[in-house]
Amino acid sequence: MNRPLACATAIVLLLGAAACTTGKDDKGKDATTEAAPDVSTCKQLLGESGLQWLEDRTGGKARLEVVDDLERARSLFHRQVKDWTPEETGVPTFLRARTCLAATGAATERQLEIRYGASYFPFDTPFDEATGVSPAQTETAVNSAVKLVHGKDSDGIVRYRVYVKCKIPGTPAKQENEIPIEGRLTDSLTGETSTRVLYAHLLHSAKVVANTFGCENTPVIPAEPPASVK
Structure with a gap:
């Protein structure tokens, strides 16, 4: 742009x-x-309840910024999964779209950020097990096409992730499992302590993204995380 x-x-x-x-x-x-x-992508991803939550948590001081809108995020995801082949080995290094940033001042140390893109890891990766790349995370299955993961990364930052199987027409078989959508929310802005609340906002954004990306498997993304998430 x-x-x-x-x-x-x-x-x-x-x-x-x-x-x-x-x-x-x-x-x-x-x-x-x-x-x-154009901050419409932020507003779409957060929805009315997310925007109200953000306003309440920041005293109405939150500013929104969009680097990559939904169409750019869609184009990037489609290009990367279509370039992928099952014969590839190792961990891929996909780019992720920076779809929404909220901050309350010139400094960006405290911010809420949402990114979307192709996952480095297959959908069925056991994220609750530590690897050489990442510590063990808390993993919550939502359904056969959606899972939630959160925890501290190796840099000490807590991130909330949603993984969605999204089959793109013209890609190899099992692409939706090998390269699902990954949505990532990082929040040092609102002071929110409820994993359930943060997941609810992330799931809302994931539904918007999946609809925009045109997943032919039509994953079902609920408005709320499972009851086990507090």
Whole structure:
């Protein structure tokens, strides 16, 4: 997405807008427009309840930013899974789209971030077992096409993940298991301590993403995590 530099780094208030100077008009005068970065992807991923939760937890000070919108995330996922072949070995290094960022100031040390992309690991990976790459995580099965995982990564940061089997037309058999969608939520902004609440917001975003990506297996993504998640 090409934008003037003045607009490219702009972040808008949760319910507000920012003005950007876009250069000269056809008469040589400064042309200023009330244009703001498109945060609709953030709003879609969080939904009304997620936006209200974010506003309540941050006193209405949260700002939203979108680096990669849903169409870019879809294009990236499709390209990567279509380039994959079952003969590949080792852990792939896929790129993930940065679909939503929320922060309350210029500093980004405290933020809520949602990313989506192709998973490095197959859907049936036992995430509750430690590996050379990651410590053991808490894994919760939702159904045959959806699972939830959370815990501290090797960098000490707690992340919440959702894995969704998503078969893309024209890909090899079992692609949906070998390269599922991975959604990742990291939150150092809201102070939320309920895993259930964070998973509910992540599941909402996963449903939006799966619908956008066009999964031909139509995975069923519930609004709430299993009752075992507190």
